[in-house]
Every structure is written in structure tokens, then in C-alpha cells.
Amino acid sequence: MPIMHPASLQARDLAGVWYIFGGAALFVAVFVYGLIFFSVARWRERAGNTGIPPQFTKNPPIEITGVVIPLIMVIGLFYITYVREGVVDFLKPNPYAVVDVTAYRWSWQFRYPGHSVVVNGTVHNPPTLVMPVGKMMQINLNSDDVVHSFWVPSFLFKRDANPGITNHFDITPTQTGFFHGVCAEYCGLDHALMTFNVKVVPVADYDRWLASGGQATI
Amino acid sequence: MTHWLTTTNHKSIGIMYIMTTFLFFIIAGMLSLVIRLQLAQPDQHIVSPHAYNQIFTLHGTAMIFLVIAPFAFGLGNYLVPLQIGAPDMAFPRLNALGVYLFILSGLTIFAGVFAQGGGAAAGWTAYAPLSTIQAGTGGGQDLWIIGLLLNSAATIMVAINFTATILLYRAPGMTMWRMPIFTWEILATALLILMAFPSLAVTMFELLMERHYGAHFFDPQYGGNVVLYQHLFWFFGHPEVYVMILPYFGVISEVVSVFSGKPLYGYVGMVLSAFAIAGLSMGVWAHHMFTTGVVANGFFSGMSFLIAIPTGVKYWNWIGTMWKGRIRLTTAMLYSIGFLSNFLIGGITGVMVASPPIDYQVEDSYFLISHFHYTLGGGALFAVFAAIYYWFPKMFGVKLNETLGKINFWLLFIGFNVTFIPWFFMGIEGMPRRVFTYPAMGDLPWLNAVSSVGAGIMTLGVIAFVWNVIFSKIEQKVAEPLPDDPWGDSFTLEWATSCPPPEFNFHALPPILSERPVWDMNHPELIKQRL
Numbered sequence: 001m002p003i004m005h006p007a008s009l010q011a012r013d014l015a016g017v018w019y020i021f022g023g024a025a026l027f028v029a030v031f032v033y034g035l036i037f038f039s040v041a042r043w044r045e046r047a048g049n050t051g052i053p054p055q056f057t058k059n060p061p062i063e064i065t066g067v068v069i070p071l072i073m074v075i076g077l078f079y080i081t082y083v084r085e086g087v088v089d090f091l092k093p094n095p096y097a098v099v100d101v102t103a104y105r106w107s108w109q110f111r112y113p114g115h116s117v118v119v120n121g122t123v124h125n126p127p128t129l130v131m132p133v134g135k136m137m138q139i140n141l142n143s144d145d146v147v148h149s150f151w152v153p154s155f156l157f158k159r160d161a162n163p164g165i166t167n168h169f170d171i172t173p174t175q176t177g178f179f180h181g182v183c184a185e186y187c188g189l190d191h192a193l194m195t196f197n198v199k200v201v202p203v204a205d206y207d208r209w210l211a212s213g214g215q216a217t218i
Numbered sequence: 219m220t221h222w223l224t225t226t227n228h229k230s231i232g233i234m235y236i237m238t239t240f241l242f243f244i245i246a247g248m249l250s251l252v253i254r255l256q257l258a259q260p261d262q263h264i265v266s267p268h269a270y271n272q273i274f275t276l277h278g279t280a281m282i283f284l285v286i287a288p289f290a291f292g293l294g295n296y297l298v299p300l301q302i303g304a305p306d307m308a309f310p311r312l313n314a315l316g317v318y319l320f321i322l323s324g325l326t327i328f329a330g331v332f333a334q335g336g337g338a339a340a341g342w343t344a345y346a347p348l349s350t351i352q353a354g355t356g357g358g359q360d361l362w363i364i365g366l367l368l369n370s371a372a373t374i375m376v377a378i379n380f381t382a383t384i385l386l387y388r389a390p391g392m393t394m395w396r397m398p399i400f401t402w403e404i405l406a407t408a409l410l411i412l413m414a415f416p417s418l419a420v421t422m423f424e425l426l427m428e429r430h431y432g433a434h435f436f437d438p439q440y441g442g443n444v445v446l447y448q449h450l451f452w453f454f455g456h457p458e459v460y461v462m463i464l465p466y467f468g469v470i471s472e473v474v475s476v477f478s479g480k481p482l483y484g485y486v487g488m489v490l491s492a493f494a495i496a497g498l499s500m501g502v503w504a505h506h507m508f509t510t511g512v513v514a515n516g517f518f519s520g521m522s523f524l525i526a527i528p529t530g531v532k533y534w535n536w537i538g539t540m541w542k543g544r545i546r547l548t549t550a551m552l553y554s555i556g557f558l559s560n561f562l563i564g565g566i567t568g569v570m571v572a573s574p575p576i577d578y579q580v581e582d583s584y585f586l587i588s589h590f591h592y593t594l595g596g597g598a599l600f601a602v603f604a605a606i607y608y609w610f611p612k613m614f615g616v617k618l619n620e621t622l623g624k625i626n627f628w629l630l631f632i633g634f635n636v637t638f639i640p641w642f643f644m645g646i647e648g649m650p651r652r653v654f655t656y657p658a659m660g661d662l663p664w665l666n667a668v669s670s671v672g673a674g675i676m677t678l679g680v681i682a683f684v685w686n687v688i689f690s691k692i693e694q695k696v697a698e699p700l701p702d703d704p705w706g707d708s709f710t711l712e713w714a715t716s717c718p719p720p721e722f723n724f725h726a727l728p729p730i731l732s733e734r735p736v737w738d739m740n741h742p743e744l745i746k747q748r749l
């Protein structure tokens with residue numbers, strides 16, 4: 001079964017939220033399912049349970065408990081959410097690398113400002129985004145036509161590519177290798193084929209590749 | 219036939235709504251089967267990409283605007299006047315206009331399939347500028363927009379009618395705090411519609427202006443903003459989610475309390491939580507937009523978490539209602555327990571997706587659409603079936619067969635979970651929604667195959683239901699006429715008149731001393747104990 005393999009520093013922070021929410025979800029699910037199925041099994045109509053049941057309608061202390069405990073839980077969950085989201089969304093200064101990503105129907109363009117490297121893809125030949133491992137890369141994301149969304153599942157992260165608005169975010173990959181990327185926002189006919197590859201390489205290889213204008217084999 | 223074309227009776231109009239929604243349900247369900255066939259394995263070509271995009275657009279549009287919401291309007295039309303002891307709705311002719319506009323809106327949307335360039339293919343959310351680009355979105359998209367304009371007008375009409383009826387047409391003794399919970403939930407729904415649906419009408423009108431008259435509301439080249447569309451759409455779209463669930467909370471409350479033989483536990487809390495949900499739902503719309511990068515994620519996330527509390531109150535009260543009761547496991551009650559089970563998964567995953575760090579992974583993925591299928595399919599739709607099994611004898615004078623009903627329930631319940639549980643894992647693994655194919659990567663192929671098998675099981679469940687309706691209708695010809703209260707020990711006023719009720723509903727009303735007048739009438743010895 002699929003398990004998360006967070007492949008960036010930011011993804012590790014995001015995965016932490018997943019584990020906490022997953023634990024809370026499991027706890028609530030077991031508790032409420034337990035109550036529902038216990039009630040149905042215990043008080044279903046059968047021999048020995050046929051008369052008119054007690055007609056009680058309220059129990060204010062229990063009802064208030066049923067408000068207060070969830071309230072405390074959601075305040076806790078909100079706090080975790082708010083803090084972690086701040087960490088992930090905060091744009092740190094001095095990125096090691098910068099890439100301008102432009103989405104268009106139905107592929108992607110990756111431009112490395114200050115270098116003459118431009119990678120364009122098509123639906124049949126998806127482009128590859130090269131990233132240095134262990135270094136922070138700032139991604140500037142835009143769209144040429146409709147709304148798209150840049151999603152690399154291994155980074156546990158996506159961000160919309162809006163025409164007319166440039167979004168910025170950081171990714172610091174922690175593993176070398178190939179990762180699959182897709183467009184997550186429905187953008188028309190070939191939306192399903194609007195994929196790309198992410199190739200995370202050692203820093204030296206990245207620098208060599210960039211210096212060679214994207215020609216060097218890495 | 220003349221009766222159906224000229225009627226302004228709330229019961230006939232209610233049945234017109236229900237029949238029409240059932241027809242659209244079958245069509246939208248078949249569309250989803252094509253989707254599951256196409257996705258059963260990677261790289262299939264059962265339908266073309268363009269056809270596929272139209273199919274999921276129509277599936278979503280039909281299920282939301284032509285099935286789940288209007289079924290509740292039909293049920294409300296039929297039941298609200300009966301439950302409050304009124305002879306009809308406040309504005310019978312407006313009511314008839316509403317149902318005609320609703321039917322017309324559905325026909326208009328589906329007529330797009332025959333337009334040049336095919337039907338609408340921009341998804342049920344029709345994000346600009348995808349939906350405003352002329353190329354590739356021809357007349358079908360225009361018909362879709364006009365259809366939704368008609369639909370919003372029809373919905374606003376029915377909401378005005380519900381509000382006026384509930385506030386002004388209650389029988390003597392039927393104070394607000396003695397209203398059945400279903401009527402309360404319909405009132406909360408109606409007020410929510412009045413706040414939210416004008417935004418849909420405006421958004422659709424703006425889309426039309428943008429497509430044909432160069433309005434540039436959403437065009438960044440002329441100072442427009444693509445995210446503005448999403449704000450306007452979801453300002454309607456999120457309350458719409460609660461328009462599709464509040465009435466069904468009412469259904470579940472009625473069925474669970476009647477078949478537990480106990481009054482609804484925490485009645486006041488149930489009413490307050492309905493209005494709390496309606497109020498909060500007006501302030502959470504941008505949680506659909508966490509990944510746009512340009513909304514106040516913190517605010518909308520916090521507001522969304524808060525909705526868990528009134529929803530939790532409802533669960534607490536449903537369990538309290540069953541507690542120490544005498545639970546009769548009729549098909550309607552099974553569907554209600556199925557609702558509690560499925561909607562719980564929808565609610566828990568709802569809290570997860572309300573957290574932006576989690577949403578960054580699951581927004582627009584199969585995880586997210588599994589979440590909302592658990593709320594609207596496993597939730598609302600299961601309540602639709604609970605309502606049909608519970609009120610069918612009142613509407614048509616015949617009980618549906620309980621054995622077939624149980625087969626119907628188990629097929630649908632098992633099929634539903636087999637279909638939708640894999641989606642959570644598909645989403646986490648990286649499968650986006652609205653794709654006509656996917657790479658043969660990781661666990662995606664077998665998860666999709668399992669899901670398609672589940673869709674097949676659900677189909678058998680729906681066939682069992684249709685068979686049950688036909689079978690019971692045949693059986694009716696030889697059966698005795700039903701008593702007023704065929705379930706025995708029901709609570710609310712619709713069970714104090716014949717099955718089906720006469721044109722003006724009641725020959726006489728029992729005294730109304732609580733929210734359970736029929737129960738009080740049958741158990742005079744217990745009235746004192748309660749008052």
C-alpha cells in the first residue's frame with residue numbers, strides 16, 4: 001500500500017501534520033464507530049427489548065462535554081496547522097537556485113534565470129525539471145493561458161499556476177532521483193497528459209549541467 | 219396527465235421533483251459508470267478525451283444541481299406542509315413555476331450535448347478562463363451557463379416558498395419549538411439558499427458576459443482576475459454543499475428517532491447546530507482555494523475547523539437518540555446507520571482537508587473527491603434512500619418490500635465503500651481528479667480496478683431498488699389499504715392523515731403539544747411525564 005515518502009525538507013514538515021491529523025482521525029473514528037455500533041447491537045429490537053424505551057431527551061452536562069472536547073481538539077489541530085503552514089509557506093532569502101516555471105496547455109516550460117537554459121515540453125515528451133539535492137530552490141510559477149497547478153506528489157505539495165499572478169515557493173529536495181509531476185488543476189482536453197519529470201541531482205552535477213547550458217549529461 | 223401539467227398542489231409538485239431527480243440520477247449514474255470503465259485500467263480508449271471531459275462535467279453538474287439538492291426540495295415540498303399541519307405551500311403557483319424552471323434547467327444543460335463542439339467540458343466548477351475561452355467550449359458551455367441561471371432562479375423561488383410557509387402557515391399549536399426537526403433543517407437550508415444562490419446567478423451571468431460581450435471580469439490582460447471567479451463561485455459553492463446536506467440531516471434525525479422509539483435527543487442542540495452550520499458555511503468558501511497562493515489560508519482554515527463542532531453535536535445527538543432505545547432495523551434505519559458510517563469518514567477527512575498543509579497534497583486529487591463523495595454520496599444519497607423507504611408508503615400508499623430493501627442497502631453500502639476507499643490512497647499517491655487516463659505507476663492500476671468493481675456492485679444495488687419499486691407497486695394491487703401510520707408509533711403530523719393524504723391534507727388535526735403530536739395522541743398516558 002502507498003506510504004508517504006517525503007522527498008524534500010518542506011515535505012517532512014508537511015508529513016508531520018499528516019501524521020498528527022491521521023492519529024487524531026483514527027482516534028475519533030474508533031470512538032464514534034464504537035458508540036454507533038455498540039448502540040445498534042445493544043439496543044436493537046429483540047426478545048427482552050420490546051417495550052416502550054425510556055423517553056429521555058437531554059443531558060446538558062454530557063451535551064456540553066460533546067461541544068468542549070471537540071473544540072479543544074480543533075483548537076489544537078488549528079495551532080499545528082497554522083504554525084507548520086507558516087514554516088512551509090515562508091519564502092526564505094538567498095535561494096541556491098531559481099527557476100521560472102510557466103504552465104501552458106498542455107505542458108510546462110522551465111527557465112533558469114541568468115542562464116541560457118530553457119526546457120520546453122509537449123504531452124508526448126514531458127519536460128524535466130533539474131534540481132540540486134540539499135539546496136533550496138525557489139520556484140516562480142506562472143501560467144500562459146488558464147489555471148494549472150504544479151504538483152509533485154513526492155514533495156507533498158502543489159501550487160496553482162494562475163495567469164496574471166506569479167506564485168513563489170521554496171523546495172529543498174533531500175533525495176536524488178526521478179520524481180513524477182503532474183498538472184492538478186483541470187485545464188481542458190489533454191489535462192491528463194500534462195505531466196513532467198523532476199530529476200534531483202548532486203550539486204556538482206547541477207552546476208555543471210547549468211554551466212553547459214543544459215547540454216551536459218547528468 | 220392534465221393534473222400533472224396544471225397542478226399547484228405541493229404533494230404533486232413534490233413528486234414531480236422526486237421523479238425528475240430520479241431520472242437525472244440514473245443518467246448521472248450511468249455517466250459515472252463510463253468513467254469507471256475508462257479508468258478501470260491505465261491507457262484505455264473507451265471514450266475520447268473530449269467525450270470524457272464532457273462526461274465528468276455532466277456527471278458532477280447533474281448530481282449536484284439536478285439530483286441531490288432538488289430531491290430535498292421535492293421531499294420538503296411534500297413534507298413541510300404536512301409536518302406543520304398546513305393545507306399547502308404559501309405560494310402554490312410560484313411553487314409550480316419553480317419545478318418547471320428546474321426541469322427546464324436540466325433539459326437545457328443536457329441539450330448542450332447536441333450543440334456544435336459538444337456539451338460543457340469545463341468541469342462542474344467551470345473555472346475561468348477555461349470556461350471563457352471560446353475555442354473548444356462551444357454552444358454546450360453556453361447552454362450549461364443558461365441552465366444554471368434557470369436552476370438558481372428555481373432554487374431561490376423554492377427557498378422563498380419554504381421560508382414563508384414555515385414562518386406563516388403553521389397550524390394552531392405548532393409553535394416554532396414544536397416543529398419537526400426535518401422542517402427546521404429545511405428552514406435553515408432555505409435561508410442559506412437565499413444568502414448563497416444569488417452569487418451563483420451573478421457568477422453565471424458574468425461568465426456569459428465575458429464569453430460574448432468582452433466583459434473581462436476574469437481576464438488579467440484587462441485588469442481582471444482569474445481568482446475572482448473562484449471567490450464568486452465558491453461563495454455560492456460552499457454553502458451549496460450544506461444546502462445538499464442539511465435537509466438530509468433532518469431526514470436522518472426523523473428516521474433514527476422514530477425507529478429508536480425515542481424522541482430526538484438534544485432537539486434544541488440539533489436546531490442550533492443546523493443554524494450554526496449554515497452561518498459558518500458562509501465564511502469558509504476559500505478553503506477550496508488554499509493552493510491558489512493568494513487567499514488568507516489561516517482564516518479560512520480556522521473557520522472550516524469550527525464546522526466540525528456543530529456537526530459533532532449532531533453525531534452526539536443521533537447516538538444519544540439510539541442510546542437505550544428499541545432500534546427497529548428497517549431498511550430506512552439501515553440506510554440511516556449507513557449514513558452515519560459513511561458521513562463519519564466524510565467528516566473526518568473533511569477536517570483533514572481543511573488543514574492547508576494536508577490540502578497542499580490532496581487538493582484536486584482523488585483523496586479530495588473521495589472526501590466529498592463520502593459526504594454527498596455515502597451521506598446525502600444514503601439519506602435519500604432512507605427518506606424514500608420511510609416516506610414511500612405515505613406518498614404512494616404502499617410499503618416497499620423490506621427484504622429487497624435490505625439487499626438493495628447492502629449492495630449499495632458495500633459497493634460504495636469498495637468504490638471510494640481506494641480513492642483516498644490513489645490521491646495520496648498522486649492521481650489528480652478529472653483525468654481520462656493515468657500512468658501505470660505504483661498502486662494506481664490495482665486500486666482503480668478495485669474501485670471499478672465497486673461501481674459494478676453499486677449498480678446492482680440500484681437495480682435492486684428499481685426492481686423493489688416495480689415489485690411493490692404490483693403487490694399493491696392485492697394488498698389492503700395502509701393505515702395512517704403504517705410504521706406504528708411514528709411522531710409527526712404527516713402520519714395523522716391517510717396514505718396518500720387527501721388534496722387538502724387533513725380532515726382533522728390532533729392536538730399539538732410537542733414536536734411529536736402523533737406519538738402524544740397514541741400515548742396519552744406519557745404526555746404528563748414529558749411536559
